[in-house]
Amino acid sequence: MAEYGTSVRTEIVPSRGWQGIDAHELWRFRELVYFMMWRDVKVRYKQTLLGAGWAVLQPALMMVVFTVFLGVMAKVPGANDPIFVYAGILPWTFFATAMANAGNSLITSERLITKIYFPRLAVPLGAVGAAVVDFLVASVLLVGMMLWRGVRPGMSLIMVPIVVVVIGLAAIGMGTLLAALTVAYRDFRYVIPFLTQFWLFATPTAYSALPVGASPWVQGLVMANPLSGLIAAFRAGLFGEHMPWGLLASATALVMVILAGGLLYFRHVEDSLADIV
Numbered sequence: 594m595a596e597y598g599t600s601v602r603t604e605i606v607p608s609r610g611w612q613g614i615d616a617h618e619l620w621r622f623r624e625l626v627y628f629m630m631w632r633d634v635k636v637r638y639k640q641t642l643l644g645a646g647w648a649v650l651q652p653a654l655m656m657v658v659f660t661v662f663l664g665v666m667a668k669v670p671g672a673n674d675p676i677f678v679y680a681g682i683l684p685w686t687f688f689a690t691a692m693a694n695a696g697n698s699l700i701t702s703e704r705l706i707t708k709i710y711f712p713r714l715a716v717p718l719g720a721v722g723a724a725v726v727d728f729l730v731a732s733v734l735l736v737g738m739m740l741w742r743g744v745r746p747g748m749s750l751i752m753v754p755i756v757v758v759v760i761g762l763a764a765i766g767m768g769t770l771l772a773a774l775t776v777a778y779r780d781f782r783y784v785i786p787f788l789t790q791f792w793l794f795a796t797p798t799a800y801s802a803l804p805v806g807a808s809p810w811v812q813g814l815v816m817a818n819p820l821s822g823l824i825a826a827f828r829a830g831l832f833g834e835h836m837p838w839g840l841l842a843s844a845t846a847l848v849m850v851i852l853a854g855g856l857l858y859f860r861h862v863e864d865s866l867a868d869i870v
Contacts, residue, residue: 615712618712619718625715626722629702629716630718630725630726631723632719634726648726651731652682652734653734656682660678672800676739679734679735683728686727687731688764690727692785693785693786694721694768695717695718695721695767696717696767696775696785697782698716698717698719712863713859714859749830749834750831752829759848760820760827763823765855766851766853768855769855769856770855773862773863777862792820796818796824797824815840816840819843819844819848821844822840823841825841826840
């Protein structure tokens, strides 16, 4: 027990080296993540005529473009079926929107980050949460198309939410990595749109994951893209087709690597974000 008149000195020093994610601290700030999610949703559709209808219009217009140019004109197998195309564009749009918004989230929240302390990971997580809302709204059109076409998914439908969760984890991994890199290197603000466009055409949104007669190197490229297996599994779950377990397993493994890498790097530079943002 300290004697009367003595003082205890407490020194707070920043953590050093690579560290894991503090899940307990994130849980304590869960309401902040929820607030940021709805803030992003409201800001996105503020003073717009269609409001949340833009979440449906964007993938719907992409479906029309891909169906006309790839399906009707280029005769790409599967691309002439609007529901097949939309079932590929919908999860891709969710991933691309979540990744891009999370990647730019720290820059857009600069004033908040430099004024108060909170786990910085809450910012990109809120951006991904806002993309989930868009995905749910845009799913209404897909459900309507399936009912109109008379598609009956069957028991494989239970895999769809699991696949969506894995896609969300992929967006978190890439989004947190890009968010940290964008703060340190502002050039990444211009890299993100280019990366999104390139990844779109490298992903089977309007065609089958493994085209018939594809060469081994093409199959290797498909396997290296985790979105290929995830979108193929998403379609299989919706349409009651055979689940591509091999593609799904390899895609999930890649997503876990991306998620771990993104979160670890973000945590590594988190303490310095407020100083350089």
